[in-house]
Amino acid sequence: QVQLVQSGSELKKPGASVKVSCKASGYGFSFHAINWVRQAPGRGLEWVGWINTNSANPTYAQGFTGRLVFSLDTSVSTAYLQISDLEADDTAVYYCARGSLGDRNTFDYWGQGTLVTVSS
């Protein structure tokens, strides 16, 4: 069955970097986009961007350029989200979500989420 399994919670200091992984299984990895969605504590869902799993071309949402990098390791069907120069406002649960076939903007499967806490 389709699964997206994310890496565990992270506690980081301001200015540090973090890399969250999202391992896909149960389907052809290159056939579906991977999106990233952020949820700050007590807040709603916020789209961060997506990566084309064929070309590895990333697209970042407005306001998320500069410190975020999406990447892939297709040999292990895994997508990564790296955030550098962390700030307290980056504290959130980060989800990866699969774009459905034919419409990358419909998220049919989600990872379990990774809590990133930024605190001194």
Place this chain on the structure above:
Amino acid sequence: SHELTQPPSVSMYPGQTAGLTCTTDGLPNQYVSWYQQKPGQAPVMLIYKDTERPSGIPERFSGSSSWATATLTISGVLAEDEADYYCQSADSNGDNVIFGGGTKLTVL
């Protein structure tokens, strides 16, 4: 810009029919999806392409769309339906994904 507006909260009694709305103030030319999120869990897709229901989603969940408003209808609300519900769409070019602010459904 394209924004999706949802009422922050709705309260229903078990067995009632709930209609959760999602109103756009931009060009309504993109499909709407709906997601349910329970506390501490990842979102789950309930509806896509305005009205389509994925396999495994109970039939009491249905979607509709009329011009600038999409609606998620829950027919015969159950206690287990207490959750946050988010609508989601994209801008007119389909390049950027947008989420509504979410509606918290409380089952009394």
